[in-house]
Amino acid sequence: MTASYRVFLEKEQLVFSAAHFITFNGNICERLHGHNWRVSAEVSGPLDENSYVIDFIALRDELQAIIAELDHRMLLPTGHPTIEVHASEREVEARFEDRRWVFPREDCILLPIINTTAELIAHYLAGRLLAALKTRGVDVPERLVIGVDENFGQWALCELTPSRAETT
Template identity: 25%
Template sequence: MNTRIYKEVFFEATHRLIHYRGKCFRLHGHQWRVEVWIDGKADERTGIVLDYNCIKEVVGRFDHQVILNKDDPMAACIEEFHPVVTTSGDPTSEHLAGLIAEMIDAEAARQGHDARVAKIRVWESTTCYAERTYDRQ
């Protein structure tokens, strides 16, 4: 029998979108909100699908970071003063949703849990989010 758990996590981070022509081309920050739904089998001994702290720790890797496309020329300049988290494309909420889901799935597997992200929402403001859903049947 599968069980679904939910966790909400917030982080602060700066990003910019080099392939976008508008305000988001400029370096700017958000308070990001991540909502994650995990489907899995509860451990027989503990009754836990996945420790909520696992989700918090994965998302926390982005907290107070500068997140840039690996091809952004600004990345090397900023890296002289502050670590930069680079992504394979522009760090949109859509892209971050997929990346964070992959990271959570990998950490759950590493810890030996039979648990996967079923749905994830990444909010970059109080009115805008990207959502990914996964059919794992």
């Protein structure tokens, strides 16, 4: 008989409030709006010497620190082909076609993604979490799934399966 293990983390404090807008179908751009985003994590892998897949406290603390950076911010994509984002020390200007937004620099998070969809935010969080866990000395899991809920039941999931090269 073989066993597989996974842990699931969803806590009240794994929430952030942030504004964004997305583009779709080429040239349609949503209005600026916000969500109370909820985040979950599922980690799969073998048990370690403590009989853990992963230390819940390490997982919670690292994920919470990452999402705290997004809380009460404007999320802007830096890799979008038609949204131009220019940041100075004091402000960030975003442009899409004939639309223009200017935000205080301290209110913005510039994300290295092409669109601020829940799917790509989940991917961003998963990559950041893997890096944070590795820095903390936690073994990289066999599988990591990050969920991002933007509207009470509208979840996007990103599953990463780190390669062996990423674990060393």
